[in-house]
Amino acid sequence: MNIRVLVAPSGFKGCLDPEHVASAIATGLRRASDAVEVRELALVDGGEGTAATLARVTDGELRPARVTGPLGEVLDTSFAMLGGTHHGTAVVELAAAAGLSHVPHDRRDPMRTTTRGVGALILAALDAGATRVIVGCGDSGVNDGGAGLAQALGVRLLDRSGEDIVGGGLGLAELDRIDLAGRDPRLARVPMEVACNVENVLTGPRGVARVFGPQKGASEDDVRTMEAALDRFAAVVERDCGVDVRLMPGGGASGGAGAGLHALVGGTLRSRFDLLFAFHGVDEAVAWADLIVTAEGGLDYKSVRGKIPSEMGRRGATAGKAVVVLAGTLGERSGEVLDEGVCAYFSVIGRPQSLDDAMRDVEEQLGRSAEQMMRTFLAGVALGRRQNSGSQA
Numbered sequence: 428m429n430i431r432v433l434v435a436p437s438g439f440k441g442c443l444d445p446e447h448v449a450s451a452i453a454t455g456l457r458r459a460s461d462a463v464e465v466r467e468l469a470l471v472d473g474g475e476g477t478a479a480t481l482a483r484v485t486d487g488e489l490r491p492a493r494v495t496g497p498l499g500e501v502l503d504t505s506f507a508m509l510g511g512t513h514h515g516t517a518v519v520e521l522a523a524a525a526g527l528s529h530v531p532h533d534r535r536d537p538m539r540t541t542t543r544g545v546g547a548l549i550l551a552a553l554d555a556g557a558t559r560v561i562v563g564c565g566d567s568g569v570n571d572g573g574a575g576l577a578q579a580l581g582v583r584l585l586d587r588s589g590e591d592i593v594g595g596g597l598g599l600a601e602l603d604r605i606d607l608a609g610r611d612p613r614l615a616r617v618p619m620e621v622a623c624n625v626e627n628v629l630t631g632p633r634g635v636a637r638v639f640g641p642q643k644g645a646s647e648d649d650v651r652t653m654e655a656a657l658d659r660f661a662a663v664v665e666r667d668c669g670v671d672v673r674l675m676p677g678g679g680a681s682g683g684a685g686a687g688l689h690a691l692v693g694g695t696l697r698s699r700f701d702l703l704f705a706f707h708g709v710d711e712a713v714a715w716a717d718l719i720v721t722a723e724g725g726l727d728y729k730s731v732r733g734k735i736p737s738e739m740g741r742r743g744a745t746a747g748k749a750v751v752v753l754a755g756t757l758g759e760r761s762g763e764v765l766d767e768g769v770c771a772y773f774s775v776i777g778r779p780q781s782l783d784d785a786m787r788d789v790e791e792q793l794g795r796s797a798e799q800m801m802r803t804f805l806a807g808v809a810l811g812r813r814q815n816s817g818s819q820a
């Protein structure tokens with residue numbers, strides 16, 4: 428009897444895209460036995476690779492666009508126009524115009540980086556005739572509450588002297604008034620859904636500056652300054668737009684771009700998995716599988732807060748399926764993923780080596796680990812069969 432294995436990993440950020448992660452795992456699984464039937468789903472979570480992957484799975488295309496990058500530089504990037512039954516839907520990946528990967532290490536500074544280019548991508552999608560826009564959040568290098576993108580779409584964010592505030596997380600500290608009158612009128616007609624991690628909130632103890640600021644280059648002082656700036660932003664938004672974005676689920680996505688996209692642009696914030704997994708047919712694939720193998724570059728306590736391994740753990744457990752996670756590295760409290768329905772997790776790193784070497788060998792290591800994991804699983808299946816036939820004899 429064949430064992431049906433669903434391979435549904437995320438990409439290994441900055442190292443291997445989800446398609447290559449999936450195919451490396453699938454190769455290893457097939458080596459374990461001819462009785463293994465594999466189905467590959469390369470999953471995206473709204474961050475890097477989302478537009479390209481959704482274009483591919485729907486037979487759509489990437490459209491080039493020249494925008495302002497996070498540091499104010501000229502950036503050649505793209506958005507997706509989906510195909511098939513999703514014709515008319517545009518996917519704007521925030522990371523494509525404001526991603527951390529566009530900011531060199533020595534210039535990481537979320538006090539200054541901007542989402543302005545994301546607004547330009549949304550305009551390009553509207554100009555291309557989009558009738559529905561999906562904005563994917565994640566992997567950003569910004570903390571501007573979506574101010575830059577809103578300004579690019581015609582929203583005025585004014586300081587006390589009636590001047591437009593400057594770009595970046597710091598500019599929000601000067602915000603005094605919001606004027607929505609000049610917002611692009613097409614935004615009132617074209618529905619926009621924002622795929623976000625609904626665990627991320629704008630302010631408070633789990634606020635976005637505190638949780639994600641340091642990885643974007645913020646010092647402790649910067650974090651405090653940005654928190655105060657986001658508090659001010661939230662207060663002005665509440666007064667001028669009539670919505671409290673402080674603890675709104677997903678409002679903290681991508682440096683608070685979730686809050687700005689909702690309050691200033693009119694987008695609806697949605698769980699990224701509910702929105703994006705439908706394109707992949709995840710629920711049907713989970714129902715098909717006996718075993719689910721998912722993967723992530725770095726597994727740690729953040730993985731249980733709305734990341735792909737924990738989401739696959741939950742969906743697998745609900746459907747009564749075994750879920751295993753293969754990870755590049757195991758970080759702080761990675762074991763918390765076991766509380767999310769995952770049966771077991773492994774690091775694929777086989778020997779002490781530098782990060783560069785590990786990244787170079789990762790496909791081979793994924794294949795080897797997947798093969799050994801599958802052999803263990805098959806041994807368990809064989810043992811179960813023997814015990815069953817023994818108890819029936």
Ligand SMILES: O=C(O)[C@H](O)CO
Nearest residue numbers: 565566567680681682
């Ligand atoms: O984009 C970001 O800021 C992080 O991925 C959290 O959403």
